[in-house]
Amino acid sequence: xxxxxxxETTLKDWETDQEVRWCPGCGDYAILKAVQRTLPxxxxxxxxxxxxxxxxCSSRFPYYMESYGFHTIHGRAxxxxxxxxLANPDLDVWLVTGDGDGLSIGGNHMMHVLRRNVNxxxxxxxxxxxxxxxxxxxPTSREGTxxxxxxxxxxxxxxxPCSFALGAGARFIGRGFDVSKNLPDVLxxxxxxxxxxxxxxxxxCIVYNKDVFEDFAAPKGAGDRQLWLEHDKPMLFGDPKxxxxxxxxxxxxxxxxxxxxxxxxxxxxxxxxxxxxxxxxLAHLLIEMPFGPFPMALGVIYDDPAPTFEAAVVEExxxxxxxxEANLAKLLAKGQTWTVDAAEGHPTD
Amino acid sequence: xxxLAKDTLTETPDAVVVRFAxxxxxxxxxxxxxxxxxxxxxxxxxxxxxxxxxxxxxPQGTLFGVSAFQINFGSxxxxxxxxxxDVLVAMNPAALKVNLPSLKPGGLVIIDTGEFSKRNLDKAKxxxxxxxxxxxxxxxVLAFDISALTIEAVKPFGLGNKDALRSxxxxxxxxxxxxxxxxRAPIEDWLKSKFKSKPEIADANIAALNAGxxxxxxxxxxxxxxxxxxxxxxxxPGLYRTITGAEAISLGLVAxxxxxxxxxxxxGYPITPASAILHHLARLKEFGVTTxxxxxxxxxxxxAIGASYAGQLGVTSSSGPGIALKxxxxxxxxxxxxxxxxxxxxxxxxxxxxxxxxxxxxLYQAIYGRNGDAPMPVVSCxxxxxxxxCAIEACRIATQYMTPVMLLTDGYIANAxxxxxxxxxETFEPFxxxxxxxxxGEQLLPYKRDGKGARPWIKPGTEGLMHRIGGIEKAVxxxxxxxxxxxxxxxxxxxVNKVLGVEVPDQEVTLGETSGKLALVGWGxxxxxxxxxxxxxxxxxxxxxxxxxxxxxxxxxNLGELLKGYDTILVPEMNTGQFKTVLRxxxxxxxxxxxxxxxxxxxxxxxxxxxxxxxx
Ligand code: SF4
Numbered sequence: 001x002x003x004x005x006x007x008e009t010t011l012k013d014w015e016t017d018q019e020v021r022w023c024p025g026c027g028d029y030a031i032l033k034a035v036q037r038t039l040p041x042x043x044x045x046x047x048x049x050x051x052x053x054x055x056x057c058s059s060r061f062p063y064y065m066e067s068y069g070f071h072t073i074h075g076r077a078x079x080x081x082x083x084x085x086l087a088n089p090d091l092d093v094w095l096v097t098g099d100g101d102g103l104s105i106g107g108n109h110m111m112h113v114l115r116r117n118v119n120x121x122x123x124x125x126x127x128x129x130x131x132x133x134x135x136x137x138x139p140t141s142r143e144g145t146x147x148x149x150x151x152x153x154x155x156x157x158x159x160x161p162c163s164f165a166l167g168a169g170a171r172f173i174g175r176g177f178d179v180s181k182n183l184p185d186v187l188x189x190x191x192x193x194x195x196x197x198x199x200x201x202x203x204x205c206i207v208y209n210k211d212v213f214e215d216f217a218a219p220k221g222a223g224d225r226q227l228w229l230e231h232d233k234p235m236l237f238g239d240p241k242x243x244x245x246x247x248x249x250x251x252x253x254x255x256x257x258x259x260x261x262x263x264x265x266x267x268x269x270x271x272x273x274x275x276x277x278x279x280x281x282l283a284h285l286l287i288e289m290p291f292g293p294f295p296m297a298l299g300v301i302y303d304d305p306a307p308t309f310e311a312a313v314v315e316e317x318x319x320x321x322x323x324x325e326a327n328l329a330k331l332l333a334k335g336q337t338w339t340v341d342a343a344e345g346h347p348t349d
Numbered sequence: 350x351x352x353l354a355k356d357t358l359t360e361t362p363d364a365v366v367v368r369f370a371x372x373x374x375x376x377x378x379x380x381x382x383x384x385x386x387x388x389x390x391x392x393x394x395x396x397x398x399x400x401x402x403x404x405x406x407x408p409q410g411t412l413f414g415v416s417a418f419q420i421n422f423g424s425x426x427x428x429x430x431x432x433x434x435d436v437l438v439a440m441n442p443a444a445l446k447v448n449l450p451s452l453k454p455g456g457l458v459i460i461d462t463g464e465f466s467k468r469n470l471d472k473a474k475x476x477x478x479x480x481x482x483x484x485x486x487x488x489x490v491l492a493f494d495i496s497a498l499t500i501e502a503v504k505p506f507g508l509g510n511k512d513a514l515r516s517x518x519x520x521x522x523x524x525x526x527x528x529x530x531x532x533r534a535p536i537e538d539w540l541k542s543k544f545k546s547k548p549e550i551a552d553a554n555i556a557a558l559n560a561g562x563x564x565x566x567x568x569x570x571x572x573x574x575x576x577x578x579x580x581x582x583x584x585x586p587g588l589y590r591t592i593t594g595a596e597a598i599s600l601g602l603v604a605x606x607x608x609x610x611x612x613x614x615x616x617g618y619p620i621t622p623a624s625a626i627l628h629h630l631a632r633l634k635e636f637g638v639t640t641x642x643x644x645x646x647x648x649x650x651x652x653a654i655g656a657s658y659a660g661q662l663g664v665t666s667s668s669g670p671g672i673a674l675k676x677x678x679x680x681x682x683x684x685x686x687x688x689x690x691x692x693x694x695x696x697x698x699x700x701x702x703x704x705x706x707x708x709x710x711x712l713y714q715a716i717y718g719r720n721g722d723a724p725m726p727v728v729s730c731x732x733x734x735x736x737x738x739c740a741i742e743a744c745r746i747a748t749q750y751m752t753p754v755m756l757l758t759d760g761y762i763a764n765a766x767x768x769x770x771x772x773x774x775e776t777f778e779p780f781x782x783x784x785x786x787x788x789x790g791e792q793l794l795p796y797k798r799d800g801k802g803a804r805p806w807i808k809p810g811t812e813g814l815m816h817r818i819g820g821i822e823k824a825v826x827x828x829x830x831x832x833x834x835x836x837x838x839x840x841x842x843x844x845v846n847k848v849l850g851v852e853v854p855d856q857e858v859t860l861g862e863t864s865g866k867l868a869l870v871g872w873g874x875x876x877x878x879x880x881x882x883x884x885x886x887x888x889x890x891x892x893x894x895x896x897x898x899x900x901x902x903x904x905x906x907n908l909g910e911l912l913k914g915y916d917t918i919l920v921p922e923m924n925t926g927q928f929k930t931v932l933r934x935x936x937x938x939x940x941x942x943x944x945x946x947x948x949x950x951x952x953x954x955x956x957x958x959x960x961x962x963x964x965x
Binding site (some may be wrong): 108 | 390392535586603612614630634636659677719812819823
């Protein structure tokens with residue numbers, strides 16, 4: 001959400017004196033820096049900023065942000081954050097969670113914070129593994145993931161965080177990855193969105209699930225594997241050096257997307273779609289695009305604001321209180337009463 | 350007491366117990382509620398016990414679909430809803446079958462014969478109609494066709510038979526009002542306002558009420574009942590109303606938040622019998638109350654913790670199973686030392702247990718039921734009116750000591766009603782909450798404690814006081830993450846000592862002497878029956894005293910010494926002996942259990958015989 005007044009800070013102002021305790025090389029460091037770099041650009045005021053997290057490696061995040069911070073319990077950060085926003089809607093709340101925290105133990109709360117549309121930024125660091133508990137398969141682990149709890153490979157089907165969010169009623173869905181230079185732009189768009197803004201950030205857990213995202217995140221050949229979406233811009237990808245030579249078009253017959261070749265930059269001739277971030281059906285198609293035959297959809301996939309929960313709560317409270325007087329004495333004496341006289345100790349009416 | 354039957358009634362008794370029983374669709378709770386109001390307006394002291402089925406819409410006419418409402422009222426102090434009814438109103442065979450065994454020998458039973466069809470008799474598992482054999486020989490019987498009389502009475506309003514029969518409960522209420530010489534006007538007013546948009550329904554109900562009343566007069570001439578008028582009870586001068594426990598807790602929370610000068614945030618999730626508190630508070634938004642119906646019990650408490658963190662008074666409420674779900678979050682509130690009030694409307698357990706029946710079996714859960722050494726103050730309500738004060742007390746402790754507080758009530762208190770002397774808010778002692786506005790040291794120390802052991806409350810949004818808190822062990826003073834052995838020892842001690850140091854008034858003897866042969870030590874809703882039983886036993890000259898404990902944790906500082914002054918300590922409670930164990934543990938006294946887990950409150954007779962047993 002937007003802080004009402006732009007506040008002057010630098011990256012340094014957002015750093016705490018706490019020793020950062022992620023494993024060296026963990027993708028969390030890059031995300032931390034991206035956030036610390038983005039907040040000054042947004043003009044955020046540290047005193048009005050609150051980072052709220054659950055449990056897991058990602059949830060250590062608040063300790064490293066020089067703002068208010070609340071490291072809560074496993075999976076429950078969305079519920080705590082909802083209480084914070086209802087108590088003080090002016091606070092700028094960032095939720096930090098992971099695939100285990102946000103989609104397994106806390107999946108229920110994630111669903112409800114999204115469908116209620118509580119105004120906050122929700123960063124889900126997806127590393128497809130339980131890091132802090134030493135490497136068990138998570139609800140986003142790919143089938144066949146070998147881990148201490150799945151020694152010959154996991155066999156449950158993974159959840160797609162963005163599909164989950166869209167299904168739950170999220171009105172903003174963004175996607176990025178830890179070391180991507182575009183991540184701050186996604187964060188800014190999320191912050192600008194009034195309502196619950198869900199951002200899936202692929203994060204490299206170099207200890208327990210090293211480089212699982214290399215297939216699309218590796219710099220080499222990234223152009224062919226990453227589709228960075230921008231509202232009102234054609235969905236083009238390919239090697240940027242040679243010019244985008246591929247695009248996403250609609251396969252009308254199958255009601256699906258398809259990859260088309262773009263010759264000489266003439267994307268219109270190739271029927272390439274123009275991204276409309278307010279189109280929920282399109283968002284669904286982009287999120288469900290299988291990686292491999294398709295590139296990974298990144299950036300702002302969906303952004304279609306709706307009234308926020310806290311605004312509705314404030315409005316309901318005002319409506320309910322309208323014309324009523326907050327008089328405790330009268331409240332206590334409500335309903336049918338009778339008086340006992342001092343003289344007789346007997347009721348008079 | 351004597352029955353109301355003409356031949357046995359010699360003088361006006363000082364208390365009468367009436368039970369209205371019918372099918373859950375018969376509106377017995379409404380009848381009971383309105384009879385309660387009329388009793389209160391007549392100046393009698395009273396206590397009620399609504400006893401309804403667990404099923405929302407149990408099949409009509411079945412034994413498990415019986416709903417009953419018992420009221421004990423009199424011209425003396427009333428402590429319980431009464432052991433056995435003097436008068437039973439049975440609206441169908443099932444209601445008769447279920448409730449007849451508790452009717453006092455020689456008592457009066459009023460029966461609607463219109464419902465005694467073969468079908469209904471079968472459903473109630475009567476082979477022969479009890480009206481036709483000697484089933485009812487022990488009692489005075491007034492059996493007549495209330496259904497037909499009701500239909501007749503509401504005929505002018507053109508209702509179908511089904512709708513007409515809905516007024517049966519008002520017909521019955523009319524008869525009951527006549528029996529006890531009560532005014533009909535307040536009930537008529539209530540009907541008019543309840544059916545404001547359907548005046549014909551209001552008129553039909555009023556006609557039924559009047560017809561029932563008129564029938565009483567006729568029956569007096571011909572039948573076994575006579576009218577009696579119960580004199581008003583002597584009570585302290587002032588303004589009175591009736592109040593249920595759920596209402597009293599809601600009002601107490603509102604008052605507590607006002608005294609702390611804080612907006613209140615209430616996070617709840619539907620559960621029997623706690624939901625009534627959520628419903629009451631949802632209508633009190635003008636008092637700065639926000640109610641939030643969360644997605645589950647865990648979210649309800651977590652949102653309340655979030656609101657407390659942001660500077661409001663967080664409150665959550667549930668019943669045993671829901672409280673169990675909240676356990677981990679209570680630990681978070683203990684660790685982050687944030688104020689929070691947790692209301693537990695206890696019910697029969699374990700697991701889903703008996704949702705609509707009462708029990709006191711969550712005492713261990715309240716005192717001990719969390720992972721780690723997780724101390725938390727516990728306050729318990731004894732009766733509907735007392736619940737108001739206890740709720741204020743919980744708010745005071747929570748905000749003054751920066752701690753979650755468990756407020757124990759139960760299904761019986763939640764639903765029961767009693768007359769309540771309306772307190773004057775001017776007489777309440779305010780306890781305004783304070784927030785830290787600037788650094789409390791060279792650097793900010795979020796865990797620096799005051800004389801009471803409480804840390805400062807720091808609202809996000811405050812300039813220059815940015816800091817991080819969480820469930821991981823905190824360093825003394827700074828609140829930084831700290832796993833060091835000495836630090837954990839110091840912080841564990843600090844948390845325990847803070848709670849043990851909560852100021853609690855000295856324990857007084859509720860009734861009787863400060864030493865003697867026998868003390869009955871109780872907590873929670875056993876207050877009424879224990880007090881009455883001890884009163885009765887003392888009237889017989891027995892050496893017994895009553896000690897009612899409100900502060901369960903920490904216990905009053907003088908309680909141990911006080912208990913040592915009695916030869917025998919008997920602890921009646923509706924569980925398997927939980928408070929007894931706490932007393933033994935804390936004071937090394939020989940506390941003896943007197944337990945009951947039938948889902949029903951203690952009867953006075955049970956307690957009187959236990960007293961006699963203990964003294965023989
Ligand atoms: S375990 Fe993985 S996610 Fe956790 S800090 Fe280490 S590298 Fe990062």
